[in-house]
Structures are given as structure tokens and as C-alpha cells.
Amino acid sequence: MKTIDELLAEGVTGKRVFVRADLNVPLSGTTITDDGRIRAVQPTVEKLAAAGARVVVASHLGRPKGAPDPAFSLAPAAARLGELLGTGVAFATDTVGESARATVAALTDGKVAVIENLRFNAGETSKDDAERGAFADQLAELADVYVGDGFGAVHRKHASVFDLPARLPHAAGDLIATEVGVLKKLTDDVQRPYAVVLGGAKVSDKLGVIDHLLERADRILIGGGMAYTFLKAQGHEVGSSLLQEDQIPVVLEYLRRAEEKGVEFVLPVDVVVAPAFPDLKTKAPAHPATVAADAMPAGQMGLDNGPETNKLYASKLADAATVFWNGPMGVFEHPDFAEGTRAVAQALVDSSGFSVVGGGDSAAAVRILGFDENAFGHISTGGGASLEYLEGKTLPGLAALED
Numbered sequence: 001m002k003t004i005d006e007l008l009a010e011g012v013t014g015k016r017v018f019v020r021a022d023l024n025v026p027l028s029g030t031t032i033t034d035d036g037r038i039r040a041v042q043p044t045v046e047k048l049a050a051a052g053a054r055v056v057v058a059s060h061l062g063r064p065k066g067a068p069d070p071a072f073s074l075a076p077a078a079a080r081l082g083e084l085l086g087t088g089v090a091f092a093t094d095t096v097g098e099s100a101r102a103t104v105a106a107l108t109d110g111k112v113a114v115i116e117n118l119r120f121n122a123g124e125t126s127k128d129d130a131e132r133g134a135f136a137d138q139l140a141e142l143a144d145v146y147v148g149d150g151f152g153a154v155h156r157k158h159a160s161v162f163d164l165p166a167r168l169p170h171a172a173g174d175l176i177a178t179e180v181g182v183l184k185k186l187t188d189d190v191q192r193p194y195a196v197v198l199g200g201a202k203v204s205d206k207l208g209v210i211d212h213l214l215e216r217a218d219r220i221l222i223g224g225g226m227a228y229t230f231l232k233a234q235g236h237e238v239g240s241s242l243l244q245e246d247q248i249p250v251v252l253e254y255l256r257r258a259e260e261k262g263v264e265f266v267l268p269v270d271v272v273v274a275p276a277f278p279d280l281k282t283k284a285p286a287h288p289a290t291v292a293a294d295a296m297p298a299g300q301m302g303l304d305n306g307p308e309t310n311k312l313y314a315s316k317l318a319d320a321a322t323v324f325w326n327g328p329m330g331v332f333e334h335p336d337f338a339e340g341t342r343a344v345a346q347a348l349v350d351s352s353g354f355s356v357v358g359g360g361d362s363a364a365a366v367r368i369l370g371f372d373e374n375a376f377g378h379i380s381t382g383g384g385a386s387l388e389y390l391e392g393k394t395l396p397g398l399a400a401l402e403d
């Protein structure tokens, strides 16, 4: 992969450089609750601007349905990037339309523009090569050079991640270089015991990584929304908790293989439940109750690990030489369900092993809960992306940058 410094050495002054970032930040309305992913791409944008490039920053945000949706506008992220750069940024209210073309045409050397959410266009995420390609062609008209630096999205075979770099001279940004450098350590030369903590809400996306981890990890700790498919598979009531019912045979097989291979597979022994998903805007009291994991009342929703689980997980992480953690242990955005996530973060801070925290919300969680970023070995901007990297999968957004 060409590095950004090699690209700069070739000269970018006056060139339009398209930076595919991952500005998929957590929002409460239009307020950014954690700007970590914006700060993570800032050095690449600054380097390019300082070298006189006309920088066009693009990203997805959330999962809109291929059409404009104000709830998923990138405007707040663009404004924050402008503040961080100290120069402001121009903002195009569409992605490849009149506003984008005019905004990019008006850029002068060293200035930065952000275009609207890539996923407002069906072509971005289309499974049809031709549809994706057609959208990539439109994006390519906005730029002379492509820089891939949205590590959090490199596992997506999307137009801006995979098809666009094939159409333009390309390089990898500094964030991608750093992320890949750290994750390589976990695949090439992992120090043992190696513990992996998995949680979060993208259960169907992430269950598959366990197949690979059973060959690599010494301990696998499950929490968050992922736990309930396992508890259900063991025959327990899970009420209205997040559940991937069709994956029950798969997770039963994981449990069987873990036993056969001597991989310690740890599930919650108690959970915090509530009658409904909490209101994250008002943070109104959610009426939580702690119950044993094998005695969840029907009609209740599991929203966090319980205190006994927190102690158990801390003990399993205390002597780990390496820990990879993706996915919050509960709905940490609400104070009634933040303890499980806090407990895992604290266990990593207390342990002397090397810890990697990966994922948009996981990384946001440790910062929002007040932990010092430097207390962790590495905070990755990629959740699904880092898991798929660890699985050894070919990541479309990295493959597209190689040549």
C-alpha cells in the first residue's frame, strides 16, 4: 500500500484528494456524543491540506435506506471536523449532485470540504456491481486521487470503499496504517493468555468471528446483546432481549467446540433487565432489576451484565496477557445499564496485559465513561472491521488499496 507520505512526496498541491473517512460517530439528535472517529482522521486531513491538496472528505453515518434522511446528515460531523482543524470546512448538502460538484469546484489549495452521507445513495451499499460502479464513477468525478482512511468501514464492499479506489490513484491514510500495524500484532504474535470480550448490538454481523476465535483465543467472554442468543440456546428464558433465533444451532456448535478445544467460554451469570429499551434521550429511570441469567422473567429485556458477572469477567481478564474487546456489555448510553461496560473497561485498565478496544461505540463508551484513552494499549476505530481483520478475512477496503 502506498503511504500518505509517499503520496505527498509525489506532490498533491492543487489536486482534489478524496478522503474516505469513517465519521460514523454516535449522535444524540444533532449532538455528537463522542468525536473520537473525527479526531482519528484529522492528521491525514491536516497533512493533505498542509501540502496544498483540495481535500474532499466523505463518509457514511448510520444505516439510512439509500435516500436522504436528515436524521443521518453528516452536517454535525462536518462542523466538528471544521472546529478541530481550526479552519472550518465547506459542506455539500448532497453527495454527487449539484451541491457536491459546486462545493468541490470552489475549493482552493489547502481547503477542506465534506460531502453529505454516502449512504443517501443506493449505489453506495448495493450488492449489484454495476450499480455500485455507476455510483463510484460519479464519486470519481469529484477527485484526482483517493486516500482510504475509514478503517471502521474497510470490511464493507461498498462503492466508496472498494470500487472508487480502483478508479483513481490511491494511498492509505495514517489511521489505516496505524490500525493495521496494531492488529497485525494480534494475528502474528499474540501473547497468551489471550482473552476476547464480545458484546454490542450487531449480533448477526459478529457471531461468525467466534468460529475463528475458537482456534486462537484462550478465553471468550460474551456480553451485551450477543449474550442472549447463547442463553436461549442453553434453554433459558430471554424475554424480549436481542435474539438471533436462527443462529441457535450455530452457537450450540460453538459451545460444543469450545469444550472440545479447552477454550474457556464465559457467559453472564446474572443480567440487568428492564420492561423496555430505555429512553436514551431523556435518560428517564428505566426500572432495572438484577436477575440470575437462568431466571430471566418473560417480557423483560436484558440490557446489561449483572454485578456477579462483572466480578467474574474482571477475574478472567486480570491475568490475560492480551485482550481484544469489541462491543459494549450493555446499553451503556443509559446510566442504569453502564456498569457492565464500566467493569470490563476497569478490568483492562487494572491488568498489565496489552488491551485493544475496538468499535465505534466501544471506543466511545470508554471515553464517555471517563476512562483515560492512554490506559489502554490501543483504541481502534473499527469494531466489525477489526474483528474481520482478526479473522484473517480479505477486507475489501484494504485489498483495494494494495497494488
Ligand SMILES: Nc1ncnc2c1ncn2[C@@H]1O[C@H](COP(=O)(O)OP(=O)(O)OP(=O)(O)O)[C@@H](O)[C@H]1O
Residues within 6 Å of the ligand: 152, 199, 200, 201, 202, 203, 223, 224, 225, 226, 242, 302, 303, 304, 326, 327, 328, 329, 330, 331, 332, 333, 358, 359, 360, 361, 362, 363, 381, 382, 383, 384, 385
Ligand atoms: N443487551 C443489549 N441490548 C441491546 N443493545 C445493546 C445491548 N448491549 C449493548 N447494546 C448496544 O450495542 C451498541 C454497540 O454495538 P456495536 O455492535 O455497534 O458495537 P461497536 O463498538 O459500535 O462496533 P462497530 O464499530 O462494529 O459498530 C451500543 O449502542 C449499546 O447500547
Ligand SMILES: O=C(O)[C@H](O)COP(=O)(O)O
Residues within 6 Å of the ligand: 022, 024, 062, 063, 152, 153, 156, 360, 382, 383, 384, 385
Ligand atoms: O460503526 C461501524 O462499525 C462502521 O462505521 C461501519 O458501519 P456499518 O456496520 O453500518 O457498516
